[in-house]
Amino acid sequence: MRNRVEWRDGTVAEIRQIAEDVRQIAFAVDGPVPRFDPGSHSNFKVQIESTAANRAYTVVPAAPGQIAIAVKLHPQSRGGSRFMWGLGVGEKIRLTLPENRFELSWRAAHYLLLAGGIGITPIYGMAQALVARGASVRVVYGARSRGLMAFAQELQSLLGDRLVLNDNSLGDHVDLAAEFAALPADAECYLCGPIGMLEAAKAAWTASGRPVSRLRYEVFGDSGLFAEKAFSVDVVNRGITVDVRSDQTLLDALIGAGVEMIHDCRRGECGLCAVQVLETQGQIDHRDVFFSPEEKSEGGKMCACVSRLTEGHARIDVGYRG
Numbered sequence: 598m599r600n601r602v603e604w605r606d607g608t609v610a611e612i613r614q615i616a617e618d619v620r621q622i623a624f625a626v627d628g629p630v631p632r633f634d635p636g637s638h639s640n641f642k643v644q645i646e647s648t649a650a651n652r653a654y655t656v657v658p659a660a661p662g663q664i665a666i667a668v669k670l671h672p673q674s675r676g677g678s679r680f681m682w683g684l685g686v687g688e689k690i691r692l693t694l695p696e697n698r699f700e701l702s703w704r705a706a707h708y709l710l711l712a713g714g715i716g717i718t719p720i721y722g723m724a725q726a727l728v729a730r731g732a733s734v735r736v737v738y739g740a741r742s743r744g745l746m747a748f749a750q751e752l753q754s755l756l757g758d759r760l761v762l763n764d765n766s767l768g769d770h771v772d773l774a775a776e777f778a779a780l781p782a783d784a785e786c787y788l789c790g791p792i793g794m795l796e797a798a799k800a801a802w803t804a805s806g807r808p809v810s811r812l813r814y815e816v817f818g819d820s821g822l823f824a825e826k827a828f829s830v831d832v833v834n835r836g837i838t839v840d841v842r843s844d845q846t847l848l849d850a851l852i853g854a855g856v857e858m859i860h861d862c863r864r865g866e867c868g869l870c871a872v873q874v875l876e877t878q879g880q881i882d883h884r885d886v887f888f889s890p891e892e893k894s895e896g897g898k899m900c901a902c903v904s905r906l907t908e909g910h911a912r913i914d915v916g917y918r919g
């Protein structure tokens with residue numbers, strides 16, 4: 598795992614449509630690209646409505662000297678995915694060398710990998726790495742339809758009958774309880790998908806009596822239970838009201854308004870960006886994995902990098918830690 602963020606210049610080398618709503622974009626990177634683990638991600642400098650922003654994408658297996666990502670175009674995106682889809686071969690971009698916060702342990706006797714939608718990006722690299730090492734692995738991959746499943750063909754060739762594809766439009770869904778019941782005692786499960794899938798998996802994993810440390814996961818920050826809408830917040834002690842656009846995070850809106858914010862992962866994992874919610878007229882769409890279900894239902898705090906109000910207005914305190 599890399600501990601230092603290292604920015605480089607990259608040039609778009611290749612663009613491939615790999616599912617109806619997913620493009621794989623490969624970047625030739627200036628300078629040597631160290632070997633990186635499956636599950637790693639890179640940050641990219643993007644322009645959103647002429648404002649500079651950073652977006653993180655999981656890297657997928659790529660040719661030597663290149664970093665590749667798979668980007669799903671979000672329907673109403675004016676943000677990162679729209680920018681990425683607007684890139685052409687030969688265009689330049691700043692990006693970081695991959696770093697990993699979703700690492701394989703390499704200690705399990707068997708691995709169950711679960712992917713929902715674009716959550717396949719880290720799972721695809723993990724499956725390749727595990728097969729290369731001769732590990733025992735099974736992949737269960739679901740999406741709203743077969744046409745939306747990036748890397749399905751490659752996984753089929755790699756795994757054969759160790760791959761299950763669930764086309765939700767045909768009524769096929771993962772049976773979490775059955776999958777977990779079939780695992781040997783020392784198995785590990787890695788999951789990447791929307792927050793609803795993660796919550797269901799956590800509940801089923803706990804019910805199966807397995808150690809919490811053997812379920813590892815990552816969610817995508819835009820995978821809330823509600824569609825993104827604009828909302829606003831009063832920031833107490835700063836005396837300002839900040840409008841948050843539908844394509845913007847609360848964290849970016851606060852920073853853009855000059856509010857000093859501590860943050861790190863921008864993925865709802867570290868909790869550093871958490872703000873206290875004093876009063877709200879809208880519902881909080883919690884999209885982080887930092888707070889417990891109990892803390893989320895209390896509604897007193899939210900991670901500004903991924904969570905948002907469904908709409909309306911709230912009063913928040915950004916300095917409650919003192």
Ligand code: FES
Nearest residue numbers: 861863868870902
């Ligand atoms: S920056 Fe880590 S949870 Fe928001």
